[in-house]
Structure formats: C-alpha cells, structure tokens
Amino acid sequence: MNTEILGIIVSFVMMLVIGIPLGKYLAKMFAGEKVWTDFMRPLETGIYKLSGIDPNQPMNWKQFLKAMMCINLLWLVYGFFVLMNQDKLPWNPDGNPGMTADLAFNTIISFVVNCNLQHYSGESGASYLVQHYIFMFLQFVSAATGIACAVAFFKAFRDKTTTDLGNFWNYFTKAITRLLLPLSIVVSLILTFNGTPASYAAKDQFISLQGDTVNVSRGPAAQFIAIKHLGTNGGGWFGANSAHPLENPNYLTNITEIVSQMIIPIAMVLCFGYFIRRKKLGWVIFGVMMIGALLLLIPSISTETAGNPLIAKMGIAQPTGAMEGKEVRIGPTATAFWSTLTTIVSTGSVNGMHDSTMALSGLWQLLGMMINGFFGGCGVGVLNYFIYLIIAVFISGLMVGRTPEFLGHKVEAREVKIAALITLLSPFLIMAGTAIAAYVFTTHGNADWAVKPSAWLNNPSFHGFSEMLYEMTSANANNGSGFEGLGDNNIFWNVSTGIIMLLGRFLPIIGPVAIAGLLAQKRYIPESAGTLKTDTVTFGLMTFAVILVLNALSYFPALALGPLAEHFSMIK
Amino acid sequence: MNSNILKAIRITLTLTVLLCVVYPLLVAGIGKLSKGKGDGETIIANGKVVGYANIGQSFTKPQYFWGRPSAVGYNAAGSAGSNKGPSNPDYLQQVSDRIDTLLKYHPYLKRADIPAEMVTASGSGLDPDISPEAAKIQIKRVADIRKLDEQKVVELVTSHTEKPLLGLFGPAKVNVLKLNVALDELK
Structure with missing residues (x-):
C-alpha cells in the first residue's frame, strides 16, 4: 500500500490508542x-495557596460561570495593553512594532477564546515576550477553561439532584498540572529533537550556497507548538503555521502534531461517559462523532489526492495529488487528513494552505467548522454536541408523544429555549457577518482602511466569496484557520471577527452549563419503560440526523454560492 | 465578584511563572542536547554556514538542482504560501509559464514527466525538499553543465534520497540544499 495512506492510518490508530x-x-x-x-498534588497545593483559593468550595452554575468569566475578562484587558505596547517592553530581539488598537483587539480576543485567528504574522508581528507571556500562556489557560467548563457540565449529571457543579479553580488548575503541562513537555521535546528551535536565540543571517543573504526567524517555538496543538489552539509561531519547516520539520513531527491535537477532544467525549457512570452514552456519542469525522475525512482525502483538474489539463504529472500550498515532506494525503481534523476539532493549525486546496475540500473544511461538534475544541466540543442532543431529545420527545427527558431530568421550555437560541446563533453570526462583508466589498470598495475592501480578496469570483465566508465561519467556530489570501488586517475584519469570536465562544459555553445546572436541580425521575433512552444507537442516529438537517438548512445557500459554485465551474 | 478578581490576578501571576518561565526554560535546557542545540540545525560547506537543513533556499543557477517555486522568494523571515485558489485564472497562467520555463531548460522532458510540485508554490515558501522524481528530471541538465558523468549524479541523487519514515510512512524526499552541497564537493 502507498506509504502516504499508511502514514495517515498510523496517525489515526495512535489517536485512538x-x-x-x-x-x-x-x-x-x-x-x-x-x-x-x-x-503533582504539592504543586497544586502551592498554586492554590499563592492564589488564595479553596479548591473544595462548591459552586453552583452561576458562581462557576462568574469565576470563569471574571478571569477571562482579566486576560482580555491585560493582554490588550501588552500587545499594543510590545515595542516598549523588553524581550523583543527582532524589534517588532506595537500592534494597532484594532489588531490588538482582534488578537487578544482570538487567543483568550482559544481561536487563534492570526491577523499578524509571527515572524514580524509579535515579540518573544508576547509570544510566550501572552500567546502561549493563553493557549494553556484557554484550553483549561474549556475543559473546566465541560467537567462542570459532566458533574451536573453525575449526581441525581445537585446544585454543586464543583469548583472552577480546581478543575482549571488540574487541567493544566495533570494534563496540558505534562503532555506539552513530552511533545515539545519530540519537536526539539527533530529540528524545531527551542532556544532563545534571535534571528540569524547567513549567505546561501548561491550567494544570497538570508535572514532566518527562530526562537523558542517548540514549547509553543506543543500546547498550540494539545490545547486545540492552532496559532502558529511562524506565519506559515505547521507548514513551516521549522514548525513541522518531518513526517514524525507531523504525526506527533496531528495526534496531539486529537487526543484531548477524543478523551473528553469518553470522559463524559465514564465520569457520569454511563459508559455506553460516551461510546454512542463517540460513534456518532467518528462517523461524522470519517464522512468529512474520506471525500477530502480523495479530492486532494486526485489533484487539480485544471492543472491535469496542462498535461503534467500529479502523482501524489494537488501540490499548491503543500509541502513535499508531508504530502497531499496527510495535508488533506490534517485539514479536515483541524477544522472539526477547532484547532485551526494548518500544514498546508487551505486557500489553495480544491473547491470541494474547502467545502468539507467549512462544514467541519459549521457543525463544530464532531469532537470539537478542548472541552467545548462536548458542550456544542450537548446542544444538538437537547434539540434531538426535544424533537424525539414530540415525535413519540412523551415528555422530553435527559438522564432522568425533565427538559422543559426554559432549557429548550436556551438550546434553540444557541443553535440559531452560529448561522446568524456567520451569515450576517459574510453578508455585511460582501456588501462592504461591493459598495464601499474604496473605504480608506489599512487594506481597501476592493483589495481584500486574493482570488476572484466564487473563491473570493469563499474567503470571506471562511473567515467568518472560522471566527464563530473559534477555529482560527483561514483562507489566508484574505487581506484581514484592517479595522473591518479585526472588529467584526473579534466580536463574533467573543459571542461564538462564551454563549455556547454559558448555554450548556446553564442548561446542565438547571436540569441538575430538578427532581430525579428514575428510568421506566416510558423513558426515552439516550444511550442507544437509535438515539445516536437521531442526533446525527438532527445535526445534518440543522446544518444543511442553515448553510446550504452560502455553500452553494462559494465552494459548490467553484467546483462546478472547474469541472464544466 | 471582588474575591474572584483577586484570585484571578493571583493565579494568573502564579501560572505565568510556571508556564512561561519554568516550562520553556526546562525544554530549552534539555533541547541543548539536540543536534542543533535547539537553535536550528545548520549546514556547513567549506567551513562556512551556508544554510539551515530544514529551510529551503533559492536555487536559480543552472548548475544546481532547483527547489520548488516560492511565493515569498524563500524569505526565511516571512514565510507564506501563495494562497491562490485552484480555479484562479492568473494562477493557472503562472503555472503554465513555469511549465514552459522548465521545458526550456530541460528540452529533453515531456510534459507528463514534470511533477506538479515543481510548478506549484509550497505552503511555507521555504520547502526544503523535492520528490525523487523531481530530482531525476534535473540530472541531465546538471550533469551537462558541470561536465560530469551522468551516472555519478544519478548515484548522488540516490544516496541523498530519504526514505519514508521507517520505510513505511509518508513520502520519500530529497533535501535540495544537502544535495547541492554534495554536488559542489563532487570532483
């Protein structure tokens, strides 16, 4: 069998193992x-002591969310000022300038919400101080925030009736000391010993074999790249992200990076089942997510390995597949594999440029982010999926004429309303955002911004529309990848995607935690013959159908205007 | 809320020490034992650093093996891809022009011999590798200009072909810089 296919099979198996x-x-x-x-307990005790925290203090859902929002707000404010003044602060060996207010606004939100949409370029836009003390710090804590919120949600269903969702600081700290930090040390060492820089050396200069003078950006990147993947953050040290040969030096590091971005999302789903002592429910959810993931993976790989039909017409060989925007050491198969996984789990790191992938691959990437519930980001993936679950419970309850119930708690009007609002939020933000962008592009092409709207798009026609749609979708999904041809460092994109990222992060966390908190307070109804069982294959398929129908109805028109139209124009 | 803010500030400071000082220093320290001491692995020819093993560089002269087209002219302080979409007419024209240039310098080639990576820009603009096929099509040109025995250059390419990981996973490749350094040393 072809070694590129074997390469992704071994990656896939390792994710599960x-x-x-x-x-x-x-x-x-x-x-x-x-x-x-x-x-690790002494370390945790030390952290609690220095921070004045009692890790055993119970919190109800409101107290839990307050603590979470409070610390996130602190990071937003503090980071914003550091980014704007990085030129005046120490540890800026390459002399990079401070960020403009709109860029700092976008960038700090982006890292706090675990999105890592980067409208700057690592080599020229961020000092080492900012890369480590703001970006890398936030990559750890934003992932830990997501995980902590998911655990609170699990806790609501562990006990029959409770108001106690556990302690935010406790879950948050343990997510770092018992999960993210140890794994990051392992992954960053693997990267370092395969050629990723880890030292604090600044830019280097050499004369190439042909006689050109070349500057090389370096820096302590391995530490950053490890947590970038483990925490499903995705923001690269270098502009080209994991396509950069220092960020992803060989096939072994490619496997390491793709595996490390999948393991926590996979683990969190199964953790749900084990934590609430309903193993089967965890496995059913895992099954639905895996089917969804494969349905996006397989067509994407087959599209990319088939190559670009318009280049095939020129009569040259595409033995491994489409190569524009891809790297030889990784190859089209592993790039297609990565492009799908990074969009379903909301990492958004790339090992090849998505803007240059085939039209249909763009469709699968967009769909992965629109659904955003097949494994999904650290912690938040399960929360997103839960919203689909509640809708599925409600619809099937109506279909069979029973009161909707989930794990022994009645699902009533209030919970369904929250779930419906969260479901409507994504299409609203993505569609309204793209519509406004398209309007500005067509009618205010000469607006006096850092990048004029008429110069936003790197590609004409349908693909140009896809670039705008992708950016809004990525912001809402807190994904962070982009069709990077888009000229996005200007006030319009910085502010609009900044707001979308904020709403797309916190409402889908607050909603599910609130629903779980409300359900957990209700009287527990023991299972009877009349109970709608949620841990069966039938119900799993029902949820899958709900996901399909909701997303098809919401997004088909926009997808038809972008990637689908481009695809059909290419094969005509 | 007030007590939350104080706790938030204190835990942020504490974790900053752990995650931004202790962790990266630990990794950088252990990284000193790696091949490039954690600074990136360099390639030395005639006692001078001529580049980094993992960073592709521009080769345009006909006596060298060429790497892939780069959207940023192999600027190692500003990596990027072209971000051209697959149906963009300007882009397709560019690919077509690259094919013509290749055919001009390699008149012995048929179009079907040209692998796509030699006429498409890499993702980083710094791709250090080409496929073994892409090296093979350049052998005759390089050998003719350097007045070398073609068989010798074939052997050089073969010895510089890196197999897939463990012989099983991923593509085979040739590092263009290492190959060219060896070529210069060939007598």
Missing part, C-alpha cells in the same frame, strides 16, 4: 479518585 485510555484517566482524575499523577 492514546485518546481512549486518556478519557478513562481524565474521568478518574477529575472525580478526585486515586491516579498516578497524584504526585
């Missing part, structure tokens, strides 16, 4: 049972 046991471990660890990482 690591992700599945990790899920069991997380369930035990967050439940406070004995686990092998208990040797």
Whole structure:
C-alpha cells in the first residue's frame, strides 16, 4: 500500500490508542479518585495557596460561570495593553512594532477564546515576550477553561439532584498540572529533537550556497507548538503555521502534531461517559462523532489526492495529488487528513494552505467548522454536541408523544429555549457577518482602511466569496484557520471577527452549563419503560440526523454560492 | 465578584511563572542536547554556514538542482504560501509559464514527466525538499553543465534520497540544499 495512506492510518490508530485510555484517566482524575499523577498534588497545593483559593468550595452554575468569566475578562484587558505596547517592553530581539488598537483587539480576543485567528504574522508581528507571556500562556489557560467548563457540565449529571457543579479553580488548575503541562513537555521535546528551535536565540543571517543573504526567524517555538496543538489552539509561531519547516520539520513531527491535537477532544467525549457512570452514552456519542469525522475525512482525502483538474489539463504529472500550498515532506494525503481534523476539532493549525486546496475540500473544511461538534475544541466540543442532543431529545420527545427527558431530568421550555437560541446563533453570526462583508466589498470598495475592501480578496469570483465566508465561519467556530489570501488586517475584519469570536465562544459555553445546572436541580425521575433512552444507537442516529438537517438548512445557500459554485465551474 | 478578581490576578501571576518561565526554560535546557542545540540545525560547506537543513533556499543557477517555486522568494523571515485558489485564472497562467520555463531548460522532458510540485508554490515558501522524481528530471541538465558523468549524479541523487519514515510512512524526499552541497564537493 502507498506509504502516504499508511502514514495517515498510523496517525489515526495512535489517536485512538492514546485518546481512549486518556478519557478513562481524565474521568478518574477529575472525580478526585486515586491516579498516578497524584504526585503533582504539592504543586497544586502551592498554586492554590499563592492564589488564595479553596479548591473544595462548591459552586453552583452561576458562581462557576462568574469565576470563569471574571478571569477571562482579566486576560482580555491585560493582554490588550501588552500587545499594543510590545515595542516598549523588553524581550523583543527582532524589534517588532506595537500592534494597532484594532489588531490588538482582534488578537487578544482570538487567543483568550482559544481561536487563534492570526491577523499578524509571527515572524514580524509579535515579540518573544508576547509570544510566550501572552500567546502561549493563553493557549494553556484557554484550553483549561474549556475543559473546566465541560467537567462542570459532566458533574451536573453525575449526581441525581445537585446544585454543586464543583469548583472552577480546581478543575482549571488540574487541567493544566495533570494534563496540558505534562503532555506539552513530552511533545515539545519530540519537536526539539527533530529540528524545531527551542532556544532563545534571535534571528540569524547567513549567505546561501548561491550567494544570497538570508535572514532566518527562530526562537523558542517548540514549547509553543506543543500546547498550540494539545490545547486545540492552532496559532502558529511562524506565519506559515505547521507548514513551516521549522514548525513541522518531518513526517514524525507531523504525526506527533496531528495526534496531539486529537487526543484531548477524543478523551473528553469518553470522559463524559465514564465520569457520569454511563459508559455506553460516551461510546454512542463517540460513534456518532467518528462517523461524522470519517464522512468529512474520506471525500477530502480523495479530492486532494486526485489533484487539480485544471492543472491535469496542462498535461503534467500529479502523482501524489494537488501540490499548491503543500509541502513535499508531508504530502497531499496527510495535508488533506490534517485539514479536515483541524477544522472539526477547532484547532485551526494548518500544514498546508487551505486557500489553495480544491473547491470541494474547502467545502468539507467549512462544514467541519459549521457543525463544530464532531469532537470539537478542548472541552467545548462536548458542550456544542450537548446542544444538538437537547434539540434531538426535544424533537424525539414530540415525535413519540412523551415528555422530553435527559438522564432522568425533565427538559422543559426554559432549557429548550436556551438550546434553540444557541443553535440559531452560529448561522446568524456567520451569515450576517459574510453578508455585511460582501456588501462592504461591493459598495464601499474604496473605504480608506489599512487594506481597501476592493483589495481584500486574493482570488476572484466564487473563491473570493469563499474567503470571506471562511473567515467568518472560522471566527464563530473559534477555529482560527483561514483562507489566508484574505487581506484581514484592517479595522473591518479585526472588529467584526473579534466580536463574533467573543459571542461564538462564551454563549455556547454559558448555554450548556446553564442548561446542565438547571436540569441538575430538578427532581430525579428514575428510568421506566416510558423513558426515552439516550444511550442507544437509535438515539445516536437521531442526533446525527438532527445535526445534518440543522446544518444543511442553515448553510446550504452560502455553500452553494462559494465552494459548490467553484467546483462546478472547474469541472464544466 | 471582588474575591474572584483577586484570585484571578493571583493565579494568573502564579501560572505565568510556571508556564512561561519554568516550562520553556526546562525544554530549552534539555533541547541543548539536540543536534542543533535547539537553535536550528545548520549546514556547513567549506567551513562556512551556508544554510539551515530544514529551510529551503533559492536555487536559480543552472548548475544546481532547483527547489520548488516560492511565493515569498524563500524569505526565511516571512514565510507564506501563495494562497491562490485552484480555479484562479492568473494562477493557472503562472503555472503554465513555469511549465514552459522548465521545458526550456530541460528540452529533453515531456510534459507528463514534470511533477506538479515543481510548478506549484509550497505552503511555507521555504520547502526544503523535492520528490525523487523531481530530482531525476534535473540530472541531465546538471550533469551537462558541470561536465560530469551522468551516472555519478544519478548515484548522488540516490544516496541523498530519504526514505519514508521507517520505510513505511509518508513520502520519500530529497533535501535540495544537502544535495547541492554534495554536488559542489563532487570532483
């Protein structure tokens, strides 16, 4: 068999081999049972002591969300000022300038919300201080925030009736000390020993073999790239992200990076089942997500390996597939594999440029981000999926004429209203955002911004529309990848995607945690013959159907105008 | 809320020390044991650093093996791809022009011999590698200009072909800089 296919098969198997046991471990660890990482306890006690935190203080859903919002707000304000003044602060060996207010606004939101949409370029736009003390710091804590919120949501269904969702600071700290930090050390060492820079050396200069003078950006990148993937953040140290040969030096690092961005999302789904002592529910959800992931993966790989039909017409060979925007050491198969996974799990790192992938691959990438619930980001993936679950419970309850119930709690008007609002939020933000962008592009082409709207698009026609649609979708999904041809560092894109990222992060966290909090307070109804079982294959398929119908209805028109129209224009 | 703010400030400071000082220093320290000491692995020819093993560089002279087209002219302080969409007419014209240039310098080639990567820009603009096929099509040109025995250059390319990981996973490749350095050393 072809070595490129074998390469992705081994990556896929490794995700499961690591992700599945990790899920069991997380369930035990967050439940406070004995686990092998208990040797970290003194470190945690130290952190609690220095921060004045009592990790055992119970919190109800409102207190939990307040603590979460409070610290996120702090990071937003503090980071914003550091970004604007990075030129005046120390540890800026390459002399990069401070960010403009709109760029700083966009960038700080982007890192706080685990999105990492980058409207700057790492080499020339961020000092080492900002890269480590703001970006890398936020990559850890934003992932830990997502995980902590998911665990609170799990806790609501562990007990029959409760108001206690656990302690935010406790889950948050343990997500770092027991999961993200140890794994980051391992991954960053693998990267370092394969050629990624890890030292603090600044830019270097050399004379090439042919006699050209070349400057090389370097820096402590390996540490950053490890958490960028483990925390499903995706923001690159270098502008070209994981396509950059220092950020992803060989095939082994490519496997390491793709596996490390998948293991926590996979583990969190199974953790849900184990944590609430309903193993089967976890596996059913895992199954639905896996089917969804494969349905996006397989066509994407086949599209990319087939190559560009318009280049095929020129009579040259595309033995491995379409190569524009891709790297030889990685190859089209592994790039297509990565492009789908990075869009479904909301990492948004890239090992090849999405803007240059085939029209249909763009469609699969967009769909992955629109659905945003097939594994999804660290912690938040499960929360997104839960909203679909509630809608599925409600619809099937109506279909069979029973009161909708989820895990022994009646789902009533208030919960369904929250779920419906969250479901409507994504299409609203994406469609309204893209519509406004298209309007500005067509009618205010000469607006006096850093990049004039008429110069926004790197590609004409349908593909240009896709560039705008992709940017809004990526912002809403907190994904962070882009069709990077878009001229996005100007006030319009910085402000609009900034606001969309904020809403697209916090409302889909607050909604599910609130629903879970409300449900957990209700009287527990023991299972009877009349109960709608949610841990069956039938119900799994029902949820899958709900996901399909909701997303098809919401997004088909926009997808038809962008990637589908481009595809049909290419094969005519 | 007030107590939350204080806790938030204090834990932010504490974690900054752990995550932004201790963790990166630990990795940088252990990284000193790696091949490039964590600074990036360099390639030395005639006692001088001529580049980084992982960073592609521009080769335009006919006596060297060429790498892939780059959207940023191999600027290692500003990596990027072309971000051209697959149906963009200007882009397709550019690819067509690159094919013509290649055919001009390699008159012995048929169009079907040209692998796509030699006429398409890489994702980073710094791709250090080409496929073994892309190296093979250039052998005759390089050998003719350097007045070398073609068989010798074939052997050089073969010895510089890196197999897939463990012989099983991923593509085979040739590092263009390492190949050209070896070529210069060939007598």
